[in-house]
Amino acid sequence: MSRSEFVLALAGGVGGAKLAAGLAEVLPPEALTLVVNTGDDFRLHGLHISPDLDSVMYALAGLHDPVRGWGLAGESWAFMQAFRRLGGEDWFQLGDQDLATHLLRTQLLHDVSLTEVTATLCARLGLRHRIVPMTDDPVGTRVLTDEGLLQFQDYFVRRRAQPVLRRVMFDGVESARPSAGLIAALQHPQLSAILICPSNPVLSIAPILALPGVRAQLQDRRVPVVAVSPIIGSRAVKGPAAKILGELALPVSALGIAHYYDGLLDGLLIDSSDEALCTSIRGPRIRTAPILMHELADKRALALTVLDFARELHR
């Protein structure tokens, strides 16, 4: 990465967090801004919970649980057991360590913005790369399903994304302002690439694109926009992305990702095993690479690959 480059990466939860960690491994702090979805932020038991910010923050700090996929490694559940004993609702699991993040964020939010809270939490975890929420304003995701209208976490966690999804709504997004960090990144004089991490496009990336002006700025871009597919073959690496593509009548493959991001992408990185799709995808340039990330080395390698791809497209 030369000194004159600056990368803006859009990320949601777990898949996005993996590539975000890879990017932070290979880019210096001043050359990267990670903009994170807050559309699934919600309040529970009086706590402000930002699942995607936590996933990205924990991943960069190396504190994430690689097996469970969400939350902190070495997490314990004594709170949850006691809460259950007292008759508290237990459909959303709150780990003992994770609670510290929620409690502190909720407290700090009384005085400062989510952007500032995030910066504080990241600094305390020793992170040097910039992680910013997509907005400091409240955006609440709701989904229209075959079982009716559901709050996002109701659908995603309590109902395990089982209802058939018809439409997704981001309440408040029309009046939400993109965060200063997102605006600054979009206007950064050295901006050389915009990356869309392999997060769920419909649930995690769409809220960011729905913020006033963001989709338009991406469409008017002077730098390449490159996405990494969250789908390999006909399956999501993690989560319900494949199921949702099908429910929205999109092809359940990387092709569906290309359709979903229609008009936005200059490049799409898909898995090597999906090479056969190269000829059927219209629009973005396609590159194949192993996109499954297990170890930090995989994340780093994928980050280098996607940056390299973006650099080629920038020429």
Place this chain on the structure above:
Amino acid sequence: MSRSEFVLALAGGVGGAKLAAGLAEVLPPEALTLVVNTGDDFRLHGLHISPDLDSVMYALAGLHDPVRGWGLAGESWAFMQAFRRLGGEDWFQLGDQDLATHLLRTQLLHDVSLTEVTATLCARLGLRHRIVPMTDDPVGTRVLTDEGLLQFQDYFVRRRAQPVLRRVMFDGVESARPSAGLIAALQHPQLSAILICPSNPVLSIAPILALPGVRAQLQDRRVPVVAVSPIIGSRAVKGPAAKILGELALPVSALGIAHYYDGLLDGLLIDSSDEALCTSIRGPRIRTAPILMHELADKRALALTVLDFARELHR
């Protein structure tokens, strides 16, 4: 205990909680109301914390930690460690299980009174005896010390009660209404005794007595008021009660307790080892018994002794 008896017991923290547990062992639920100090309730990290209600509730449920003296047995501290890592204040220890109580109480308080919240929490722990807060209104204890005016938990926990105490203030107590449970107990047609548990008189029992009308109703009583000394020899069984008696220029012994409760007591139960004090205490009748409570059997025995003593005084 005959069917026609009803006992009101005033309790504070740990010492009071032990006798409270003993009373619950030997009295049926309908024959006992435990009125608990809320003067040291406070908010921390957005949580409403009621230390004395928790102590009594945990003691009756057999969930208390008998070694540490406060909080829950088998407690873990993963939250606290993570909170510290994030730079959160850690002078007040919040156990993982204990947090469940604080979080649920705080949430329930949005909709119902502390009396109702306490009843709910007790019911969920399977308790059948009535535990009621002294008031549903906010009362905040502050202490004037040689280091200035301190919030109670600042003095008691953060400064470990080390500053020299000059005076104690219960902010808001003049306008606080005794809880319905306290009023009902005082007016109970079968009321046969009022017990003052071996809690810190200055910090834990005084707030209850300072509620409008409570001291007057105790002074006008038709039933005996019996206290159990929290002091053995010249030492408190637990906590700073002895130190505080000295700082308030009261005798540092059960004699100081008698002085402090001057005009309120018909009986004072002191430790067998303090028999020599019997002749120097003026006012209440004195009985001696082993008052140190380790096991449940000790609590039960002391409860039977104090009830027996009150019964004698009632004749």
